[in-house]
Amino acid sequence: MAADRHPATPGTGDPGWEAAAASEDEIPEATQVFATALNIPLPDLVDTERDHPVNDTDRFLLVRDGARVAGTVNSHLFSLSVPGGPRPAAGVTGVGVLPTHRRRGILSALMRGQLADLRRRGENLAVLWASEGGIYGRYGYGRATRQYTVTVSRAHAALRPDAPRDPSLTLELAAPADVLPDLDLLHRAAQAERNGGFPREGNWWPLRLWMLSRPQADTSDLRAVLVRDARGRPVGSALHRLTTGFGHGGLPTGRVTAREVNALTPAARTALYEYLFATDLTVETEIIGLPEDDPLPALLADPAQAVRSGGAGLWLRLVDVPAALSERTYARPLDTVIEVADRYAPWNAGRWHLKTDGEDTRVEATTADPDLSLDAAHLGAAHLGRGPVTTHVDAGTAAEHTPGAAARLDTALYTPRAPRCDTGF
Numbered sequence: 001m002a003a004d005r006h007p008a009t010p011g012t013g014d015p016g017w018e019a020a021a022a023s024e025d026e027i028p029e030a031t032q033v034f035a036t037a038l039n040i041p042l043p044d045l046v047d048t049e050r051d052h053p054v055n056d057t058d059r060f061l062l063v064r065d066g067a068r069v070a071g072t073v074n075s076h077l078f079s080l081s082v083p084g085g086p087r088p089a090a091g092v093t094g095v096g097v098l099p100t101h102r103r104r105g106i107l108s109a110l111m112r113g114q115l116a117d118l119r120r121r122g123e124n125l126a127v128l129w130a131s132e133g134g135i136y137g138r139y140g141y142g143r144a145t146r147q148y149t150v151t152v153s154r155a156h157a158a159l160r161p162d163a164p165r166d167p168s169l170t171l172e173l174a175a176p177a178d179v180l181p182d183l184d185l186l187h188r189a190a191q192a193e194r195n196g197g198f199p200r201e202g203n204w205w206p207l208r209l210w211m212l213s214r215p216q217a218d219t220s221d222l223r224a225v226l227v228r229d230a231r232g233r234p235v236g237s238a239l240h241r242l243t244t245g246f247g248h249g250g251l252p253t254g255r256v257t258a259r260e261v262n263a264l265t266p267a268a269r270t271a272l273y274e275y276l277f278a279t280d281l282t283v284e285t286e287i288i289g290l291p292e293d294d295p296l297p298a299l300l301a302d303p304a305q306a307v308r309s310g311g312a313g314l315w316l317r318l319v320d321v322p323a324a325l326s327e328r329t330y331a332r333p334l335d336t337v338i339e340v341a342d343r344y345a346p347w348n349a350g351r352w353h354l355k356t357d358g359e360d361t362r363v364e365a366t367t368a369d370p371d372l373s374l375d376a377a378h379l380g381a382a383h384l385g386r387g388p389v390t391t392h393v394d395a396g397t398a399a400e401h402t403p404g405a406a407a408r409l410d411t412a413l414y415t416p417r418a419p420r421c422d423t424g425f
């Protein structure tokens with residue numbers, strides 16, 4: 001599409017970049033290009049890739065400049081939790097363009113080529129973690145989850161007196177690799193509760209633990225804390241590391257950094273938080289990756305002591321708009337016409353009549369007047385139920401032609417729990 005061509009750097013001419021599949025023997029060069037693009041040493045990546053279970057070489061796409069690789073993109077196939085159940089989704093990763101070749105349209109060529117490739121594969125959704133949030137909106141991705149780091153100072157970490165507590169629960173400290181089946185069981189239960197995540201099949205657990213265990217100065221090894229019920233069954237788990245420090249007068253300044261707080265029962269969650277907040281030689285606990293509606297503030301005696309930062313999340317894209325909208329469920333019946341703009345996946349552009357009773361959904365092309373006009377990225381942000389289209393109408397980047405149409409769409413897309421993805425890729 002002529003409108004998608006980006007001007008070349010003055011004087012270089014526009015080479016008309018094309019993304020094409022990588023051959024097996026180009027993968028090492030592609031990996032080197034990605035490492036160079038990310039400004040990281042190759043061994044960091046190579047270790048990751050070597051242990052990677054799902055590095056399917058036929059999912060790499062490259063842009064070549066003559067004989068050399070100038071840009072790369074890759075993806076993994078996941079089973080992503082969406083409203084209505086798990087669905088195939090491409091986890092886009094490995095995006096990198098050589099520093100010598102930037103701002104000349106190579107990423108745009110890769111994105112366009114990858115979307116066409118995913119459509120051919122019948123993968124109706126694509127998700128990614130963005131290195132910088134400003135990059136992917138133009139390609140039809142919208143931020144579909146918002147995840148926070150919550151910091152609680154030890155001095156103000158008391159939970160409410162009526163927080164559910166079960167004296168029969170016990171705590172166990174372990175090396176994560178030694179309790180992997182228990183961690184996996186609790187992780188799968190957490191995935192079933194919220195959309196936006198995927199089970200860690202194959203080698204994803206070892207890879208995840210490797211990433212979280214990388215050496216850091218003055219920081220402990222990665223530890224798992226498990227909560228067990230009276231029969232010894234796991235009902236809660238969290239991963240954490242401890243940073244040691246001493247300030248003026250030798251006073252401790254250590255910190256607990258925790259993540260993946262998964263609990264089957266409210267009492268198990270209380271036990272985990274009380275454990276994480278009460279570590280000697282630390283002054284605060286930070287918990288990374290909490291969804292926006294995590295119960296922690298509701299458990300604290302003073303909810304304002306849960307100090308929230310961040311808000312990055314998983315970006316989602318409807319590769320095939322009618323197929324993706326048909327394969328999820330809805331909280332309410334809906335009958336609406338949506339006009340979609342989509343520069344990078346032109347098969348999605350046009351008007352779609354969406355009719356659902358909540359479970360059974362039909363999405364068909366139509367020439368009827370639209371109730372709403374929006375960008376594919378707005379649908380991506382909204383798909384997991386917590387990225388209101390109304391916000392984009394208010395911002396003036398989407399248009400409502402029938403009063404209340406955005407609110408009705410938001411209500412139908414809504415999910416009672418906020419989505420969350422707890423695995424980087």
Ligand SMILES: CC(=O)SCCNC(=O)CCNC(=O)[C@H](O)C(C)(C)COP(=O)(O)OP(=O)(O)OC[C@H]1O[C@@H](n2cnc3c(N)ncnc32)[C@H](O)[C@@H]1OP(=O)(O)O
Nearest residue numbers: 037093094095096097102103104105106107108128131134
């Ligand atoms: C899912 C992941 O893998 S996340 C990892 C992403 N990779 C990195 O961050 C590695 C370092 N960066 C890079 O390799 C490159 O700069 C990339 C991949 C981000 C961009 O590649 P380029 O080939 O320079 O992008 P391209 O020239 O196609 O630019 C396309 C558009 O994106 C914009 N853009 C490019 N990089 C950025 C950025 N970092 N932030 C905001 N906008 C950006 C361009 O201005 C251009 O905008 P336009 O469509 O309005 O004209």
